[in-house]
Amino acid sequence: MKIDKIILHVIKMKLKKPFSTHLGTVNEREGIIVEVIDDNGLRGYGEGVAFSTPWYTEETVGTSLHILKEVLIPLLLKSSITHPKEVFPLFSTVRRNNMAKAALECAVWDLYAKQLGQPLWKVLGGTREVIEAGAVAGAPAIEETIAQVHGFVRDGYKRIKVKISPETDYELLRAVREEFPQLKLMADANSAYTLKDTAHLKRLDEFRLEMIEQPLGIDDIYEHSLLQKELKTNVCLDESITSLHDAKSAISLGSCRFINIKLGRVGGYVPAVSMHDLCGQQGVRVWCGGMIEFGISRAHNIALSTLKGFDFPSDISSSSRYWKEDIIEPEVVVENGKISVPEAPGIGVELNRRRLKQVSLYTEEYS
Ligand SMILES: [Mg+2]
Incomplete structure (x- = not known):
């Protein structure tokens, strides 16, 4: 090359x-x-x-x-x-x-x-021609979050994530759950808690979350293993997993039942695909995380998400979720919560x- x-x-x-x-x-x-x-x-x-x-x-x-x-x-x-x-x-x-x-x-x-x-997803060995999209609500107030989630549900998104913190979590999740009893709902804490909050986090089990993402410190794989044993809710690791080695440690310790794989956080396709393969062998589920990104990263996330193990809706929304106009053509479009994988060579945009x-x-x- x-x-x-x-x-x-x-x-x-x-x-x-x-x-x-x-x-x-x-x-x-x-x-x-x-x-x-x-x-x-x-x-x-x-x-x-x-x-x-x-x-x-x-x-x-x-x-x-x-x-x-x-x-x-x-x-x-x-x-x-x-x-x-x-x-x-x-x-x-x-x-x-x-x-x-x-x-x-x-x-x-x-x-x-x-x-x-050839399309990149085929070169990578992907098999999925349509992927399920998920959206993230990032509004500061409960009423705004509910309004955002209504919009996502109207647009057909298959899974909704809300950002939480110890101050807002219980009230926020209760409000969303009451409004949307059947929604595939998850929460992302971005390390807002410590092990001292274990009893508090156990209270969130009642909201039947798909998972709680990165509750504890960004570099703490061990303490997540203690927390996961206490929670019914699945723990998903994001910030803590920056390499295949981190993933091996987390899986060995039982620190999580999901790993959010982000190409940027792990260093590209080679580590991301190895992590996907390892998780598949070890029974840990994966999905592809987002970074409030522009269209190029979004197109790469779509290619990655065609791999067999990405069977949970990812943080991939349409270009118009964040941008008046994206920097790619065609833009990424979500229809009924799904994205068609492009057939053009490379990332297809x-x-x-x-x-x-x-x-x-x-x-x-x-x-
Ligand atoms: Mg996250």
Whole structure:
């Protein structure tokens, strides 16, 4: 695979509505769009999904840019890889910085699938031609959350997630459950609790949640194993699982019954697919998490979600959930809670250059 040129676009777009968690509110989203171009002019696309500040993991747009420009892009440009599987090992001398790694690794997979003239999901061995979409409510007040959930249910979303914290959880979940008794409902805590809250968290069992995501500390796999034993509700790990090794630890300890796999958090397709395979063998279920992302990352999430193990609706919503206009064409559309997997080569979407230009802060090329 001869890579001639790599282009980074740093973009910024306002969300249609602010998105809140107990850690803060996202009003505007910055992102990094990566183009990897081969000697025939074919382009593979990736997206750096780090946020502007390190509230989710330690990476930010700024740290990702630094690692991409100074470390990963020079490594990739001087390498002579023959397959995208070689990119993740190529980056093994770099600790963590998984979102920066994934931005490039995913772009190389897209390019490779385009060189073969096949959809990426088929190259990955995916089997699902339609995937089920899930939406995340991120409103600060209970009434607003209920209104958001009504909108999602009207749009046919198959599973709804709400963000919770110790101050709001019980009242919020009770209100949503009363309004929607049959809804596939789950909660994401983004590490808002400690083991001292075990009795409090047990009270949430009554709401028949599909799972509670990342209740305890981001680096705490052991204490989640103690908590999972106490709860009827399934624990799902997100922030805690940044590598295949973390997944092995969590599975061995019984820390969770679900793992949310995010390409950015784990460093790309190679670790994500290995994690999917391991979970399948060990009876831990998986789904694909979202990052309030732009269309390139969304298209990669769709490709990943075609793998057999992703049998629970993922955090993949339509482009219009967050954006007035996305940077891809065609945009991702959810119909009756489902997304049709594209048949075009690679991730099956193109950059909308007009929109990209409107939202670009700057663009840099490397060769
Ligand atoms: Mg989460």
